[in-house]
Amino acid sequence: MRAAGSNARGLLWLSVSRAAGLRRVSGAASSITQQASVARSQRPSPRLSNLTANTTPSQLPSSWVSTQRFSSTAAAPSDSPSETDPVEAINILIERINENDDAMAQLMQDLELIEGDEVVEGSEDPFDGQEYTPEVWVEMVRQQFGDAIPDGVLNEEEMQLFIRLYGQPVIQELNEETAEVESDREPDRLFREDRQGRWEEIEYQQNAEAEDEPPVVYDMDAAPEEVETIAMRRTREVAEQLGGEIMMEQFENEAVPDSAPRAHPLTREGKFTTDPSTIHLPKNTVTGPISVILSGFSNKHISDTARRLFGGPGLPHSTTTPPPRAQLPQLPIPLHASQHHMGEMEANAYIAALYPGIYASTLSVLAEVRKRMGTDWIRRLISQEGGPNVLDASGGGAGILAWRDIARAEYEVMVPDHPEGGPVPYGRSTVLTGSDALRLRASAMLDNTSFLPRLPDYIHAREKPTLEDQRAVQKRKQFDIVIAPHTLLGFDEEYQRKEHVQNLWQLLNPNGGILILLEKGRQKGFEAIAGARDMLLRRHIASPGSTEYGNSLDSSIESPIIIKEPGMIIAPCTNHATCPMHNPAGPTKGRRDYCHFEQRYIRPAFLQRIMGAKDRNHEDVKFSYLAVQRGVDMRQEQGIRQDAESTDSAFEGFEHLDESGHADYHPLSLPRAVYPPIKRRGHVILDLCTPAGKIERWTVPRSYSRQAYRDARKSNWGDLWALGAKTRIPRKLNLGDKHGEGKKERLARRAAAKAGSREMAEEGDFDQLEAEQDDVDDETVEAPVRKRGQKIPSWKKHADKKKLRQSVKLRDAAEDAL
Known part of the structure; x- marks a missing residue:
């Protein structure tokens, strides 16, 4: 029984040693361990695993044989040391291991089982330095064997402890084969199935031992080592046979290699987006105060009111832009900051549902205006006496919050030692709020702010004394910045929109005031902005x-000829010609292409609750905008050119500006991306609105320029492009039908034309039918001829085949009728 228990404990130790990655002991050492008589209170020692059965007393150290006194119940020691049984000596030494630790260490060092202070492999302590206790031993047995433990591993006390901790175990009988050490085990082999369903052995290279590997030296500049796959190896072998080499290409998204150059300075200067590109609404000035205001009302009541006002779930009639596939009507925002009748819950819905979108879009536009106007412009406004005078004409205060964040960021750059939270010279702020409910809420978020119940009317006001009223003209209010988001769609008639824009223009400072108009990024929103642009330019x-x-319709003016004043468009247009996407002018039906941009922001928690959004917490608000300056024309002051020649210069690119010495470069003479870049393998396609007033498609391939290709892949919707391109073509636009003909009307007209042709054939009016058929035959009967090397898209092929089939059917019908 003692031998069996020792055997089981030896098996456990061997298993622990194998798990730790140690070397296996020999089969002879296992047989020695089987014959050892080990006390239950002592732990098994693995430190003699390198001894073999052929070890003789003459091979033992002299200190072991001469100094130790052996006593054994099996046999008495002989008078001569040479006759001592080595197995019995080992057993006796194991029994007295706790009393002879120093002698044991000396003996193991003499037997070269330890080298210095380090123990060689195979001599690790299975208890990891812990003192032997029944709990430790039972835990080791449980970890190694689970519930099926070999017979003899646990004594009665340990078995009771095991049952109490883990339940009744399954006792397995010891087998002689399981006692053998796995040193003679067959090495691991790898097989795979061939095409005939049989298994074949394949070779593989095992990892070398850690001690045989050279020391690792880390090179921070070195590229990571690439592991050669089977496909790569086969490709390399084929390339070697053909006498070639492998050219590895990496793509972004596929992407550009990591070693690609950084963004060009002109590319960074032309960026449209904010930094960072996703706006996080500030807690101290926006989300925090709004949350405090809404905390006094029921969330359900606020959500129900917002959904009732803004079109139901998703709030499609708020600043949110629903996708075109939703096919929702393009209605204006039902709540206006200027309306006088607004209840408490309506005011809550206004600041909760509209403030975040207005803030994000206005901040994006102000950041773009600040980039195009330059640092001197905004610092001059901040440093002037009284600071800048800013009017929020329809944002309910959200535009002022966005402007103050821009001014705060610039002032902190101007004054680096400015303490956090210190006062900032924001200037004078004015907000249009028609109702008391909205005014009270806006005043809680805006300090040092004036509130107007309505805008002054400067269009119909007299500019000088008249015969009927000789009093002096009242001094007009003038603002350095006027922010007017989401106001134009609220007017039913076009002339009302023009009067409103003219009134806002009169509110501007004539010495450089800036007007910002902003609408939803839909077709009607763009048409309203484009109409205001045309009116201001005209x-x-x-x-x-x-x-x-000439203004011959207004009889109140003495001269019908009116001299225009200086001014220019700051953004997004880099031209002052007719908008290529608004030609012909006016509302059109079926419009697909229109100028708009987008800005991502993180929705606050209260807006998430109102919208019932659970899958994402961000929103991409789309908007069309216009920023114009009154009284100052930088085109004349700085020599900015916006014509066909500047477009050609931009097409050549300004990548090597310092080397070539271009003198006509300015950000406002560059084309702007009006759609997201189309990234393809090896080239990038940019749809740009050029300074010549044309929409063109520029292609930047990898072969054109490494820097330009990299920046084109990193470019975004709305950026100005300064690095040129290799090819350019006009982009076809779908501007709809000015006369209101949509897709349904167009199909109905074609069906009516076909029905008329059939009626003429039935009535015998062959002359008219033949004349029409001749026109059709001359245009479409002949299949288009493909030029050599020309690649025709598949959709064009199908369209040509369809047109050819229709022409053939009409011709056959005419021939049958004749």
Whole structure:
């Protein structure tokens, strides 16, 4: 029984040693361990695993044989040391291991089982330095064997402890084969199935031992080592046979290699997005105060009111832009900051549902205006006496919050030692709020702010004393910045929109005031912005070749010729020609292409609750905008060119600006991306609105320029492009039908035309039918001829085949009728 228990404990130790990655002991050492008589209170020692059965007393150290006194119940020691049984000596030494630790260490060092202070492999302590206790031993047995433990591993006390801790175990009988050490085990082999369903052995290389590996030296500049796959190896072998080499290409998303150069300075200067690109609404000035205001009302009541006002779940009639596939009507925002009748819950819905979107879009536009106007412009406003005078004409205060964040960021750069939370010279702020409920909420978030119940009317006001009223003209209010988001769609008639824009223009400072108009990024929102742009260019902003206009309809003015004043468009247009996406002007049906941009922001918690959104917490708000300056024309002051020649210069690129010495470069003479870049393998396609007033498609391939290709892949919607391109073509636009003909009307007209042709054939009016058929035959009967090397898209092929089939059917019908 003692031998069996020792055997089981030896098996456990061997298993622990194998788990730790140690070397296996020999089969002879296992047989020695089987014959050893080990006390239950002592732990098994693995430190003699390198001894073999052939070890003789003459091979033992002299200190072991001469100094130790052996006593054994099996046999008495002989008088001569040479006759001592080595197995019995080992057993006796194991029994007295606790009393002879120093002698044991000396003996193991003499037998070269330890080297210095380090123990060689195979001599690790299975208890990891812990003192032997029944709990430790039972835990080791449980970890190694689980519930099926070999017979003899645990004594009665340990077995009771095992049952109490883990339950009744399954006792397995010891087998002689399980006692053998796995040193003679067959090495691991790897097989795979061939095409005939049989298994074949394949070779593989095992990892070498850690001690045989050279020391690792880390090179921070070195590229990571690439592991050669089977496909790569086969490709390399084929390339070697053909006498070639492998050219490895990496793509972004596929992407550009990591060693690619950084963004060009002109590319960084032309970026449209904010930094960072996703706006996090500030807690101290926006989300925090709004949360405090809404905390006094029921979340359900606020959500129900917002959904009732803004079109139901998702709030499609708020600043949120629903996707075109939703096919929702394009309605204006039902709540206006200027309306006088607004209840408590409506005011809560206004600040909860509209403030975040207005803030994000206005902040994006202000950041773009600040980039195009330059540092001197905003610092001059901040440093002037009284600071800048800013008017929020329709944002309910959200535009002022966005402007103050821009001013705070610039002031902290101007004054590096400015303490956090210290006062900032924001200037004078004015907000249009028609109702008391909205005014009280806006005043809680805006200090040092004036509130107007309505805007002054400067269009119909007299500019000088008249015969009927000789009093002095009241001094007009003038603002350095006027922010007017989401106001134009609220007017039913076009002339009302023009009057509103003219009134806002009169509110501007004539010495450089900036007007910002902003609408939802839908077709009607773009048409409203484009209409305001055309009106300002036609009546107020002077351009080369257009410095005056005639106004014969207004009888109150003495001269019908009105001289335009200086001014220019700051963003997004880099031209002052007719908008290529608004030609013909006016509302059109079926419009697909229109100028708009987007800005991502993180929804606050209260807006998430109102929308019932659970899958994502961000929103990409789309908007169309216009920023114009009154009284100052940088085109004349700085020599900015916006024509076909500047477009050609931009097409050549300004990547090597310092080397070539271009003198006509300016950000406002660059084309702007009006759609997201199309990234393809090996090239990038950019749809740009050029300074010549054209929409063109520029292609930047990898072969054109490494820097330009890298920046094109990193470019975004709305960026100005300065690094040129290799090819350019006009981009086809779908601007709809000005006469209101959509897809359904167009199909109905074609069906009516076909029905008329059939009626003429039935009535015998063959002359008219033949004349029409001749026109069709001359245009479409002949299949288009493909030029050599020309690649025709598949959709074009199908369209040509369909047109050819229709022409053939009409011709056959005419021939049958004749």
